[in-house]
Amino acid sequence: MSQKMTRRRLLLGGAATAAVVMVKSSFGKMVQTGIPQAATDPTKITGPLPGPLGTRSPFEQPVRKASLTSSQTPLQDLYGIITPSDLHFERHHAGVPAIDPHTYELTIHGLVDRPTVFSLSDLKRFPAVSRICFIECSGNFRKPDREAVTPQDICGLTSQSEWTGVMLSTLFREVGVKPNASWFLAEGSDAAAMTRSIPVSKGWDDAMIVYAQNGEAIRPQQGYPARLLLPGWEGNTSIKWLRRIELSDAPFMTREETSKYTEPVKDGKIRQFSFTMDARSIITYPSYPVQLQKGWVEIRGIAWSGRGKIAGVELSTDAGKTWNAARLQEPVLDKAHTYFRYLWQWNGDTTEIMSRATDETGYTQPTLKELIAARGIGTGYHLNPITAWLVQRGGEVVYRPEKWQ
């Protein structure tokens, strides 16, 4: 074999030829992509040598689904509780800004003793904390009226990472927050200069300014070089590309906390500052478009609550008539996606499978009917209903649509 040929084979990872297949891109267009053929006997061909960046197997192609304003995590393609950073959902209001970490600044001012400007390296000098928690968009519920939808379509606007940064309480002490400060404004440096008013108590409790995600610098789509992180609260409040925090004695009533991210509730009222994400779960396997076979099936999924730990997940395999406890996969973390498993023997009959989560406050995930009875039909925010999958006689698994009335 010539030297040139050897190098070519190494680069191709032992694949002599590349098949071309059509896959659906994130914008729904069919595009061509090359998938190398597996070597017939990989033990007889030297593989590629180490390189600067790893890649997924070309046989694995989990992708987000993107709209003009967001892209959803493929929950059904994931195992365990960490979302790979490049599959973390995105939601932004004016695109992803390009920010030079060397000129990045975070200004904290208002009702403080020492108005201060922090560089990124200043932030990194402070004692650091890492925690695993989810971020979920408060609009993370679609109302599908058809069966051919995946967990990604229904609630792919939730993802989980290990986040690393400095506690906001550390910065609060650093600048000396005045006793009459009760709210703070967090402002991003995107083209929408995104702003939310946040109670100072959350800042003292568990808020963080994070600069790393899953061990590496936070991704641009997630707020590079630094974002606010408010565990358990609606994603919109965890302001990305954070440039400014202004302490005050009242909320600022920005557009995002008045005309958006509020929900009409009973008696013609509009509920504001509904920050916490309620307990929720979804079965990610089996789900559409899985083709099930008779026999033992391990039902799997994720459950989470913005109010603390998941206390339990119950499974029904008979359309909600009876419920049994699922097994929670450790670790069960505070305000975090928790993986659950439930072993089931499917006898081949048509049925519905569904999960419901209970958190440590005793709150149990409601049905859509219960939610609507309590709240009306005026909102798409903070909807967390029990979601059912219809298992058909032939083994097709599809979503069971529900009436929005």
Added chain:
Amino acid sequence: MFKLRMPYWACVAGIAMISCERDSKSVPVHFGYGRAATNQEIAAKAIAVRPDGTGLPAGQGTVQEGAAVYAAKCAACHGVTGVEGPFNILVAPDSANAVPFDRAPQRIRAIGNYWPYATTVFDYVRRAMPFNAPGSLSDNEVYGVTAWLLYANKLIDTATVINAKTLPGIVMPARKYYVTDSRKGGDGPYE
């Protein structure tokens, strides 16, 4: 108490009587990282406007001035009269006969019937609009557009001039609907 900060030369030369290092049992309240923000710097960055008008700049705008700015820079996205779209509809005057929002998911939510504070209009337009050139309007242009939007939503008449004094005084019909979430979890109900 010892002063925490010692000159570098003192440490290196071993002149000091105490160690330069402190262990983590004595975590400082104040690390001394970052630099002081100057008043000018803060004034340039602090663009937020509060419901009481705090943060509003000097300047003013009329409905007529705002109509021209709106036609040139806003109408393409929001419609010639603010109701055509294709993006967010901005004009929907409040109506006492309307079905409440909790029973009408498709009902348009716009400045006239859903925004609780007039100051928010100025704040948001100034920080984020127009979408393709955010932050490009002068303060007077933002006052003018705010005036036109309030007029189109039947909240002011054509003669009202909008400025830092008049804007916070405008009573928004939706203000009375707003309640703050008080849910704490527990065993329901689920509202």
